Amino acid sequence: MKRFNEIEVFNSIYTKLEEMEERQQVDLSIMNDLDILMRRFKGLELFWIENRKVKIDDAFILYHCARNCNNILNKMKSRFSEAHEKHLNPQVVRDSIPLISSMHALCDLVGMPSEEPLVPEKITLVLKRLKEMRDIASNVSMLPSYQEETRGLNVLQLKRQFGSMTESLQAEFFEE
Amino acid sequence: MKNKVIFDSCVIVAASVFMSATEDVGIDLKHHFYEDAIQLSSLIKKNLSKRIGVVTATIESEALGVLSEVIRGEIRRKYEELDRETLFRYHSIALNACDTRMRNLLAFLQREPVDPYDVAVWFTQVTRMYEELEQAANKLENLAYLKTQAVPPKIRKMADWFEIYRTDDIRINAQLYNLLFKKVETEDQKILAEACYLLNLYKATEGKDVSLYVASTDHHFSPARKPGWVVESRQVTDEIKKRFGIVCDWPKQIYEIVSKKL
Numbered sequence: 543m544k545r546f547n548e549i550e551v552f553n554s555i556y557t558k559l560e561e562m563e564e565r566q567q568v569d570l571s572i573m574n575d576l577d578i579l580m581r582r583f584k585g586l587e588l589f590w591i592e593n594r595k596v597k598i599d600d601a602f603i604l605y606h607c608a609r610n611c612n613n614i615l616n617k618m619k620s621r622f623s624e625a626h627e628k629h630l631n632p633q634v635v636r637d638s639i640p641l642i643s644s645m646h647a648l649c650d651l652v653g654m655p656s657e658e659p660l661v662p663e664k665i666t667l668v669l670k671r672l673k674e675m676r677d678i679a680s681n682v683s684m685l686p687s688y689q690e691e692t693r694g695l696n697v698l699q700l701k702r703q704f705g706s707m708t709e710s711l712q713a714e715f716f717e718e
Numbered sequence: 719m720k721n722k723v724i725f726d727s728c729v730i731v732a733a734s735v736f737m738s739a740t741e742d743v744g745i746d747l748k749h750h751f752y753e754d755a756i757q758l759s760s761l762i763k764k765n766l767s768k769r770i771g772v773v774t775a776t777i778e779s780e781a782l783g784v785l786s787e788v789i790r791g792e793i794r795r796k797y798e799e800l801d802r803e804t805l806f807r808y809h810s811i812a813l814n815a816c817d818t819r820m821r822n823l824l825a826f827l828q829r830e831p832v833d834p835y836d837v838a839v840w841f842t843q844v845t846r847m848y849e850e851l852e853q854a855a856n857k858l859e860n861l862a863y864l865k866t867q868a869v870p871p872k873i874r875k876m877a878d879w880f881e882i883y884r885t886d887d888i889r890i891n892a893q894l895y896n897l898l899f900k901k902v903e904t905e906d907q908k909i910l911a912e913a914c915y916l917l918n919l920y921k922a923t924e925g926k927d928v929s930l931y932v933a934s935t936d937h938h939f940s941p942a943r944k945p946g947w948v949v950e951s952r953q954v955t956d957e958i959k960k961r962f963g964i965v966c967d968w969p970k971q972i973y974e975i976v977s978k979k980l
Contacts, residue, residue, distance in 0.1 A: 591802045598797050599790035606810045669786055670779070673817070680821060688742045688815050695811075697744075703808045704743045706796075708735055711788050712751050715728040715935050 548653050551578050552646045559642065562635045568625045576619050582653075583612040589655045600660040607652045607672050611645055613691065614675070617684045637682035644675040719927050721976050722920060723762065724772045724913050725827060726934035727781035729969050733759045734785070734820035742815045751935070754970040758933055761977055763826050770976065771827040774912045778829070780905050781820065789813050832912050841911035847961055848902050848938070851954055855894035892942035892951035902938040910939070914962045931976065932966040939966040 558572045590596075590605035618638055625631045648671040651664070660668075679685040692700060732755035739745040739752075747753075762771035789809050796805060888895065910932070917930040934940050939958070943950035955966050965975070 591806055598802075599793045602790065602793045602806055602809065603786070605806045606813060609807075609810050610814070665786075666779075666783065669782055673782055676814075676817060677821065680818070685818070688738075688811075688818065691811050691814060695808075699804070700808055700811065701743055701745055703792075703796075704739055704812050705745055707788060707792050707809075707812055708739055708745070708747055708752070710792055710795075711731065711735055712749050714788065714791075715732065715751065715784075 548582075548649060551575055551582075552642070552649075555579075555642055559635055559639050563632060563639070566632045568622060568631045568634065570622065573619060573622060576615050576622075580612055580615045580619075583608045583615070586653070586655065587612065593655075593657070595657045597659060600665075603660065603665060603668060604652050607648060607668060610672060610676065611648065613686045614641065614645065614679045614684055617679070617686055617690075621684060637684065641675070641678050641682060641684060644671070644678050647671055648675050719929065719979060720920070720924055721768075721770055721929050721931070721979055722772050722916070723758070723770050723931045723933055723972055723976060724774075724909075724916070725759075725777065726909065726932060726936065726939065727777050727784050728935045729755045729758065729933050730773070730777070730781040730820060730823060731784050731788075731816075732756075732935075732969075733823055734781075734816050737819040737823070738812075738815040742819075750970070754968065754973065758969040758973045759823060759826070761973055761980075765980055766826060768980065769828050770980075772916065773824060773827040773829055774832055774909070774916075775829070776905060776908050776912060778824065780909070782817075785816055785820070786813065830916055832915055837908070837911050837915045840914040841908060843961070844907045844911045844914070847957060848897065848907065851894060851957060852897050854953075855891070855898050858891055858894065889942075889944075890949050890951055891953070893937055893954045894951070896937040896942065897954070900937075906936065906938060910958070910962075910964075913964050917962070917964060929979075930964050931972045932964060933969045933972040934966060935968060940968050940971075 555572060555575045558569055558575065562569050562572070586608035587605055590601040590608065593601055618634075618641070621630060621634045621637070625634045648668070651668050651671060676685060732752055736747055736752035736756045739747050759771070789812065793805060793809055799805075800808075913930060913932055917928065920928040920930065932939055938954060941950045941952035941955045958964055958966055965972075967975070
């Protein structure tokens with residue numbers, strides 16, 4: 543993967559958000575920074591799909607984080623692009639600040655492609671930070687809905703995978 | 719009389735998965751593991767003003783871990799069946815769907831803060847109880863052999879009495895044996911310690927007439943019973959009730975008890 547200066551991109555986003563908040567006006571030049579981040583997370587998704595050196599379930603967790611970041615950024619972009627039209631200005635800025643901060647914290651943990659196995663403590667921390675980011679995204683309406691996530695997907699395939707998961711859960715926890 | 723029900727992580731996960739499967743994905747889940755969990759959570763939602771449903775940060779964190787561990791298990795199991803992109807994408811969607819439903823469910827439960835120092839004191843008592851129960855499990859005599867010897871000689875050849883008595887012993891003591899086969903995790907002991915803390919807090923702040931229930935499918939809390947069993951094994955459950963005054967049972971039984979009291 544190409545070298546990526548994560549600090550620089552996040553700093554640029556923070557600066558623009560602060561300026562927007564001060565001026566109470568959306569600056570669409572932030573879209574470019576969000577695009578850079580999205581490309582980065584898309585690259586990480588592919589990296590974890592193709593990486594055969596780490597355990598597959600570890601790779602999945604990291605893929606899952608990158609995919610969530612990407613989806614949330616996509617939603618954020620839509621909110622910014624329609625801010626003027628829908629009079630979301632400057633609410634979208636206020637909503638984005640804690641979300642970007644939480645994403646940055648998650649990115650600190652999962653942003654680097656690595657071939658090291660994940661220790662259980664790190665998995666717990668990654669899941670906690672992911673949950674925190676998704677909770678914030680949900681509170682500020684930037685969490686993609688199930689319908690948005692599954693648009694264009696094979697419903698039967700999804701039902702099959704989900705059905706199999708429910709059986710595993712039942713087998714594991716139904717001890718009666 | 720006030721009633722409080724602590725939702726164990728497995729019940730939260732079961733209810734979340736049920737809601738996601740039926741309402742998002744369109745799968746009809748028939749197993750009563752799911753139906754019981756959803757029935758109890760529906761009771762809590764209908765009686766929101768009574769603030770019955772309770773959860774702690776430890777349980778929330780464990781529920782998240784349980785859900786992700788189930789999905790990780792699926793990924794490990796299916797990695798040869800599907801291409802990785804499909805495998806990852808569909809399971810990521812499933813994990814998100816359940817997580818969203820879990821968030822909705824948790825919104826109906828009272829998230830109680832706990833004092834870590836007080837919980838630590840209770841934790842030592844909980845640990846001691848499980849140690850003593852484990853010792854009791856280790857000391858269980860081989861009653862099946864003794865009972866077989868007591869069968870009158872005339873009917874001794876009519877059946878495999880040792881097998882019959884052995885099966886009975888295993889069933890009667892299933893909850894104790896389970897402690898030997900499956901160690902009680904620290905997180906679960908912490909959950910019980912938090913329950914003890916909360917019960918005493920409720921008694922001090924809301925009056926002595928408070929009952930606290932833990933809805934769980936784990937045998938280190940709830941009785942071991944199976945369809946076809948005449949007996950149920952409840953040594954651990956009874957000990958929890960005796961020492962701490964907390965009633966632990968399966969979601970269905972908790973639903974039956976609490977719904978009658980409302």
